[in-house]
Amino acid sequence: MSNLTRILTLIIYCCSSAIYAQLSDLARIDYTYIPNAKSNIEYERFRALFNYPVKLKGDDTYLFFGLDYSKINLKSEVEFPFPTGDLRDFQLLDLSIGYTTPMRNNWRLGIRFQPGVSTNLVADALSIKDIVLSGTVIFIKQGKKYNGKHQTLILGVSYAGNSGFNFPLPFVSYFKKFHPDWSFNLGIPKTNLQYYFSQKHKLKAYAQLDGFTSNLQREVALIGGKEARSINMSLILSGLQYEYNFTKRLQLYLRAAYIFSIDTELRNKNRNMIFSLDNEAKIYLRTGIKFKI
Helix, strand or coil: CCHHHHHHHHHHHCCCCHHHHHHHEEEEEEEEEECCCCCCCEEEEEEEEEEEEEECCCCCCEEEEEEEEEEEEEECCCCCCCCCCCCCEEEEEEEEEEEEEECHHHEEEEEEEEEEEEECCCCCCCCHHHEEEEEEEEEEEEEEEECCEEEEEEEEEEEECCCCCCCCEEEEEEEEEEECCEEEEEEECCCEEEEECCCCEEEEEEEEEEEEEEEEEEEEECCCCCEEEEEEEEEEEEEEEEEEECCCCEEEEEEEEEEEEEEEEEECCCCCEEEECCCCCCEEEEEEEEEEC
């Protein structure tokens, strides 16, 4: 990945909604598909997550326990100059422990820690190299209410060990509903503009980063004596999302997006790119159902 692409990826990541969704969803099931038209790789991802809140003694204080599971399939009709049998199926599993409590002056603290694994599961057992760690610390403040929605400010920091970005990222978000039919969310990592057709039907313009990082339990031997120890896919995309609310908390969503950049890389033990699986996919489709806070 070039330096320019890394910079653009970071900028678009600051416009994504992935982390916020994981914090606010009690349960979610979704399916993502990237067809291989004009591309070397077809991508499928099934994801399911669940968070269970436990109320503690005190005023509005909770613990959250959860699971976040993904199964990823990569398919290719192109022959590469090395065996690809270990580069097809990947399993990601995070255990989640969260805590939230009110603070002074209408602030709320939220903490989440996620140990997990990200691997292709071709060996007999897991190893320490399959383990990934993620975590988030945020402070939330609600302001004035307009048309049923509070103004909300969120400040914090987040790190995701299986997202392909091995450094903490700031978390800044400002949400406001400024018209009965319009709202916006500005900040890091979420920026969008949403139109409310009704209480049940909504349309959102958004930008997002997607992808994954996984350990390869058996090194993949490349030409020149190089060995791949992990795989990383990163996408920069922007599109539209339609939302249908069955109830206040149960929602169906459909996404269609254009992919501005996609990189699928094999990396060595130092996480340096040693081979790029050239990918020119441009269409990104996703659908799911979620139960949100």
